[in-house]
Amino acid sequence: MHVEVKDNHVINEVLGGNTSAYSDLVDKYKSYVYTIAYKILNNDEDAEEAAQDTFIKGYQALSSFSGKSKYSTWLYRIAFNTSISYKRKRRIEVSGLESIEHQISSNDDTSINLKKQDQRAVIEKALHALNPLDSTIITLFYLKERNLEEISQITGLKISAIKVKLFRSRKRMAEKLKDHLSEEVANIL
Amino acid sequence: MMITDEILLDLIDGRFSKEKADQIWLLIDEDSQIRKRYDELNSVDEALIDQPLKSPSTLFGERVMANLTKRFESKTFSFRSNGLLIAFGVIAVGLISAIVLLSNFPVTDIIPTSVKQITFQENTITFDPGSYINQDLFFKGLIYLNGFLGLFLFERAVLRPFFKHRRQHLTF
Numbered sequence: 635m636h637v638e639v640k641d642n643h644v645i646n647e648v649l650g651g652n653t654s655a656y657s658d659l660v661d662k663y664k665s666y667v668y669t670i671a672y673k674i675l676n677n678d679e680d681a682e683e684a685a686q687d688t689f690i691k692g693y694q695a696l697s698s699f700s701g702k703s704k705y706s707t708w709l710y711r712i713a714f715n716t717s718i719s720y721k722r723k724r725r726i727e728v729s730g731l732e733s734i735e736h737q738i739s740s741n742d743d744t745s746i747n748l749k750k751q752d753q754r755a756v757i758e759k760a761l762h763a764l765n766p767l768d769s770t771i772i773t774l775f776y777l778k779e780r781n782l783e784e785i786s787q788i789t790g791l792k793i794s795a796i797k798v799k800l801f802r803s804r805k806r807m808a809e810k811l812k813d814h815l816s817e818e819v820a821n822i823l
Numbered sequence: 824m825m826i827t828d829e830i831l832l833d834l835i836d837g838r839f840s841k842e843k844a845d846q847i848w849l850l851i852d853e854d855s856q857i858r859k860r861y862d863e864l865n866s867v868d869e870a871l872i873d874q875p876l877k878s879p880s881t882l883f884g885e886r887v888m889a890n891l892t893k894r895f896e897s898k899t900f901s902f903r904s905n906g907l908l909i910a911f912g913v914i915a916v917g918l919i920s921a922i923v924l925l926s927n928f929p930v931t932d933i934i935p936t937s938v939k940q941i942t943f944q945e946n947t948i949t950f951d952p953g954s955y956i957n958q959d960l961f962f963k964g965l966i967y968l969n970g971f972l973g974l975f976l977f978e979r980a981v982l983r984p985f986f987k988h989r990r991q992h993l994t995f
Binding site: 653654656657660661664665666668669672681682685686687689690691693694753754756757758761772773775776780800801804805807808811812 | 893
């Protein structure tokens with residue numbers, strides 16, 4: 635709640651003519667917006683450009699922000715739509731699942747007890763191998779503290795569809811983790 | 824109660840009441856396979872919670888602030904998206920339908936069906952519609968055109984948006 639009040643205070647300042655106050659919002663949310671853009675575009679340069687455009691569009695449309703939702707939800711929706719537009723324009727090819735599977739299976743760690751760092755690396759690769767939409771939904775799910783309603787507002791998808799996608803993605807990642815662990819055991823035996 | 828992955832994920836997400844969660848925990852503790860599965864799903868969850876955020880370049884903020892007045896290209900004209908085509912089609916179908924209907928009433932003079940003498944600025948012109956147009960062929964053509972436009976509109980206004988919406992959801 636405190637965060638929202640602070641955001642609204644900055645928004646009122648910007649709308650009152652103090653343009654430089656907008657940099658507070660940019661600094662606060664740039665990593666989140668950039669992460670969303672990156673998940674969709676899978677490319678640093680395009681993600682940077684899409685994130686920049688998100689903040690610029692956000693600034694230009696700030697007067698239309700009604701405050702009904704959180705500012706972050708509103709901004710992430712712009713980020714989501716802007717990134718999708720970029721993706722459509724540039725037709726960026728997402729790397730195939732096979733190459734990622736190869737990366738996962740070529741891991742040389744031989745420890746039976748998979749350390750947390752290794753687990754994260756496997757999960758990160760599995761996440762990267764997901765469809766960009768699924769990967770973005772997973773990211774938003776944790777950014778938005780598991781709030782399905784807000785993810786629905788950001789993506790425009792129904793809550794039931796989001797639940798299905800989350801379920802499938804998490805299950806798939808759990809399988810990857812399990813496979814990886816089995817491979818490690820097999821390598822040692 | 825059958826413990827599925829969905830139930831385990833809902834438990835991890837904290838979507839159950841305390842009583843329900845306790846009930847599920849009892850079942851998990853009783854079955855080593857379920858416990859193992861819970862641990863697998865929970866590992867994924869823990870790893871995802873700690874996902875590091877990506878950072879843009881160091882000059883990101885400055886670039887944004889320097890471009891706050893940047894103008895974005897307005898959307899290109901698109902028949903498909905702006906509905907102009909649909910509006911045009913609706914008007915065309917309406918007009919054609921009206922003409923076809925009116926032509927069936929002999930009292931109307933919008934399309935003369937008999938030989939007429941039209942006087943304009945002291946000049947008299949004899950107008951014989953039969954010599955200019957085969958009305959039967961014309962009206963049947965209009966009916967076919969009307970049917971075609973109806974199907975076209977149905978495809979554009981109903982089918983295409985429906986499947987486009989589905990495609991976006993499925994493939995991004």
